[in-house]
Structure formats: structure tokens, C-alpha cells
Amino acid sequence: MTYNWQQHDWPDFRYDLSPVEDALLTLAEKTGRTSGLLRGLKEETQIQAMVDVMVEEAIKTSEIEGEYLSRKEVMSSIRKNLGLGQPIEQVKDKRAEGAAALMIDVRNSYRDALSKEKLCEWHQLIMTGSRGIKSGQWRSHKEPMQVISGSVGKPKVHFEAPPSSRVPKEMTRFIAWFNETAPGSQQEIKRPVVRAAVAHIYFESIHPFEDGNGRIGRALSEKALSQGIGQPVLLSLSRTIEANRKQYYEALQAGQQSNDLTAWVTWFVNMAVEAQKHAEEQIEFTLKKTKFFDRFTDKLNERQLKVMSRILEEGPKGFKAGLNTKKYIGITDTSKATATRDLQDLVEKRALVPFGGGRSTRYEANLEG
Numbered sequence: 001m002t003y004n005w006q007q008h009d010w011p012d013f014r015y016d017l018s019p020v021e022d023a024l025l026t027l028a029e030k031t032g033r034t035s036g037l038l039r040g041l042k043e044e045t046q047i048q049a050m051v052d053v054m055v056e057e058a059i060k061t062s063e064i065e066g067e068y069l070s071r072k073e074v075m076s077s078i079r080k081n082l083g084l085g086q087p088i089e090q091v092k093d094k095r096a097e098g099a100a101a102l103m104i105d106v107r108n109s110y111r112d113a114l115s116k117e118k119l120c121e122w123h124q125l126i127m128t129g130s131r132g133i134k135s136g137q138w139r140s141h142k143e144p145m146q147v148i149s150g151s152v153g154k155p156k157v158h159f160e161a162p163p164s165s166r167v168p169k170e171m172t173r174f175i176a177w178f179n180e181t182a183p184g185s186q187q188e189i190k191r192p193v194v195r196a197a198v199a200h201i202y203f204e205s206i207h208p209f210e211d212g213n214g215r216i217g218r219a220l221s222e223k224a225l226s227q228g229i230g231q232p233v234l235l236s237l238s239r240t241i242e243a244n245r246k247q248y249y250e251a252l253q254a255g256q257q258s259n260d261l262t263a264w265v266t267w268f269v270n271m272a273v274e275a276q277k278h279a280e281e282q283i284e285f286t287l288k289k290t291k292f293f294d295r296f297t298d299k300l301n302e303r304q305l306k307v308m309s310r311i312l313e314e315g316p317k318g319f320k321a322g323l324n325t326k327k328y329i330g331i332t333d334t335s336k337a338t339a340t341r342d343l344q345d346l347v348e349k350r351a352l353v354p355f356g357g358g359r360s361t362r363y364e365a366n367l368e369g
Contacts, residue, residue: 004205004256005162011173011205013198015261017191020269027193027269030276034234037283042290047084049286053234053279054078054107056315057222058099061215061238064245069096071313078103098128106219110226114178116171119208122219126212138167139210147207147253158253161207170206177202178220182227192228196221197268201255225272235279240271285315288367296351303332304342308351311365322355322362 004010017024038046055075062069073091077100080091091097102125109118120136127135139145145161162170178199181189189195203217218238225233241248247267255264289312297305310331311323319327328339343363346352352363 001257003160004259005170007259009259011177011202011259013202013259013261015194015198015265017194017265019262019266023266023269023273024191024193027273027276030273030280031229034276034280034283035229035231037280038234041283041287045286045290047082048290049283050107050232050234051075051078051082051084052282052286053236054100054103056239056282057236058096058103060236060242061218062095062099064218064238064242064248065212065214067095069093069099073097074100075313077101094129098125101125101128102215102219106222107226107232110223110232113182114175114220114223116175119171119175119216122216123209123212126215130211133211138171138208139164140167141210145207158249159205159256161205167206167208171208174202174206178224183230192225193269193272194265195228196224196272197265198261199224200268201252201261201264204252205256234283235272235275236282237272237275239278240275244271285367292351292365292367296349299349300346300351301342303334303338304346304351307331307342308346308365322364323352324362 038049041049055071055078058074058078059069059071070093073093073096077091077097081100081104102122105122105125112118124136127133134140141164144163146157147159147161148155148157150156179185180187181195181198183192189198200217200221203220204213207213209216218241221237222233225235248271251264251267255261292308292312296308300308307323307328311319323343325336325339325343328334328343329336332339332342334342343352347354347363350366353366354361354363356362
């Protein structure tokens with residue numbers, strides 16, 4: 001098998017957008033609607049929506065690579081770096097700090113031209129807390145850089161990247177391409193999502209670092225989208241990719257076998273539409289969450305507020321199996337009798353809605369007012 005970088009037309013990518021004309025229109029409409037929803041929120045709610053999206057992106061982009069971070073620690077790191085001034089949980093996981101710092105830097109530097117220094121800085125951030133990886137520098141080992149699966153005895157090679165000796169030249173060309181296709185440039189790619197799709201597979205095909213290429217590739221897609229709309233994009237590509245991880249790797253692998261990227265761009269655009277739909281839902285949830293605490297902050301005790309905050313940190317559905325007495329006790333470190341009274345009070349005040357029954361009773365937040 002010959003890979004894209006081994007073919008005579010590398011990296012002269014081509015693609016046909018006719019299969020995604022409707023999806024591109026839908027994406028433009030939803031992006032506009034999301035921006036309108038965000039502008040209609042109070043400033044503090046806008047900030048909370050931004051934080052929620054960055055937290056989700058940091059967690060999901062790591063999960064795609066099999067790395068699981070604490071939501072609470074990622075959120076604490078992001079809020080601390082943004083100087084939001086609220087009480088912060090102690091962050092013990094350096095990986096959470098690095099992931100949070102990457103999200104903030106991608107957002108803050110989206111206007112800037114891409115450079116080797118910026119990519120190496122991002123790599124250092126995501127490798128925070130990792131051992132045995134040369135962070136902040138291109139790979140230099142002589143062994144082939146392969147994406148493999150399967151057992152040790154029977155590995156399956158999905159892709160082999162260019163040898164390390166070619167990486168500096170390939171990355172110089174990639175960085176030039178990224179900057180030359182930016183808005184207002186001579187070779188501008190008019191559709192931001194198409195540029196984001198091409199940037200992702202182009203970068204992933206070079207695979208310039210020992211580890212962390214997927215996370216940086218997704219950050220580059222976010223940078224391309226943000227540059228295209230002229231403001232930091234408010235959506236989590238990684239959340240949608242993680243939910244469709246198998247299809248993502250299949251589409252990426254197929255795309256790396258040719259420099260005709262029609263199938264890859266089609267998959268990526270449709271994935272971006274789903275991500276934008278979720279962003280709209282996330283903003284609506286953030287607004288509901290804000291209204292919830294406006295209604296109940298003065299009516300609940302400290303334990304109850306702690307529990308409700310913890311539930312709503314998990315997103316629109318709260319805990320997967322719902323809140324129960326045991327979880328309430330675990331969060332508040334209180335007695336079973338107190339937890340039972342608190343839960344009953346939350347139900348009576350319509351802050352919680354019970355479901356199930358008897359010992360299997362669970363609760364979920366009532367966000368409908």
C-alpha cells in the first residue's frame with residue numbers, strides 16, 4: 001500500500017464539495033444561530049458557556065487518545081487561568097493543567113499566524129505530566145512512525161507516516177500552507193470547515209511529534225474554524241469525534257490513502273454540523289443552569305447547593321444513573337438521615353425530580369422551571 005505522502009501529487013489535495021453543499025449551508029445557519037444565542041446572554045452566562053465548551057473539548061480530545069481527565073480539575077484549571085476568581089479545587093493532575101492551558105491558548109491566539117514555535121509550545125502543554133516523551137520538538141527516531149492496532153504478535157498497520165528525516169521539511173511546507181490559506185490570504189480557502197478538515201488530515205499524515213498528534217491536529221482544526229468566522233469558535237469537535245471514534249479513525253485512514261479528500265471532507269463537514277448542533281444545546285443548557293441557580297440559590301442550604309452544582313457540572317443529563325442517597329452522602333459527607341431530609345426538601349421545592357421508586361429512587365435536576 002502507498003500512502004498519500006508517497007504519491008506523486010502530495011500534498012496537492014483535491015476535493016469535490018457537491019456532496020456536502022446542503023451540509024455547508026446547514027452549518028453556516030447553525031453557526032449564525034449559535035452566535036446569536038450567545039450574544040443574547042448576560043456576560044457572566046456567556047463566560048460560563050465558553051468555560052463549559054472548553055472543559056468538554058479538553059476532556060474529550062484526551063479521551064479519544066485513551067487519556068481520562070477529571071472534569072472538576074480541568075474546570076478548576078480553566079477558571080484559574082481565566083482569572084474568574086471563584087474558589088478553585090486543588091489540581092493535582094498535571095495533565096489536566098496542560099489540557100486546560102492548551103484550550104485557553106488556542107482560543108487566545110487564534111488570530112496569530114501559525115509557527116513551529118506555537119506548535120511546539122502546544123506539544124509541551126499536552127505532554128505536561130507525561131514521561132519518556134521528548135516534548136516540544138519534532139520526532140527524530142529512526143524507527144517508522146506507525147499507527148497500529150492488534151496484538152503484539154499480530155499488529156495491524158493502519159498508517160505509516162513519513163520518516164523522521166523528512167519531518168522538518170514537511171512541517172515547514174505545512175505551516176506555510178496553513179498561513180497561505182487563511183482568510184484574506186492569496187490562497188484562501190473560503191469555507192472555514194473545509195480548511196479545518198484539510199488541515200487536520202494534512203497534519204495527521206505528517207505526524208510530526210512522538211505523541212499527541214491527534215490532540216494538536218484537532219486544535220489546528222479549531223484554529224482554522226475560529227480564523228474563518230473571525231472569533232473563537234464555540235463548539236467541541238472532539239465531543240462529536242469521541243462519540244464516533246470508530247468512524248473517525250476509519251475516515252482518517254481511508255483519507256490517508258489518496259490525495260483526493262472528498263470522502264474525508266464529507267465526513268468532517270457532517271461531523272462539524274453535529275458538533276454545532278451540540279453547541280447550540282450546550283448554550284441552551286448553560287442558560288437553563290443559570291436560571292436554575294437564580295431561582296434556588298437563596299432557598300437551598302450549603303449541602304444542597306454543593307450537590308446541585310456537582311450534578312450540573314456533568315452536563316444536561318447530570319449523573320448517568322441519576323442522583324441517589326448514597327451519592328448525596330458521598331458528595332456532602334453527611335449522615336443518611338440528613339441526606340434523606342435534604343433530598344426530600346429538594347423534591348418539595350421542585351429543584352429535583354424523582355424517578356424509579358423505593359430503594360431504587362433516583363433524582364435529576366429540574367431545569368424546566
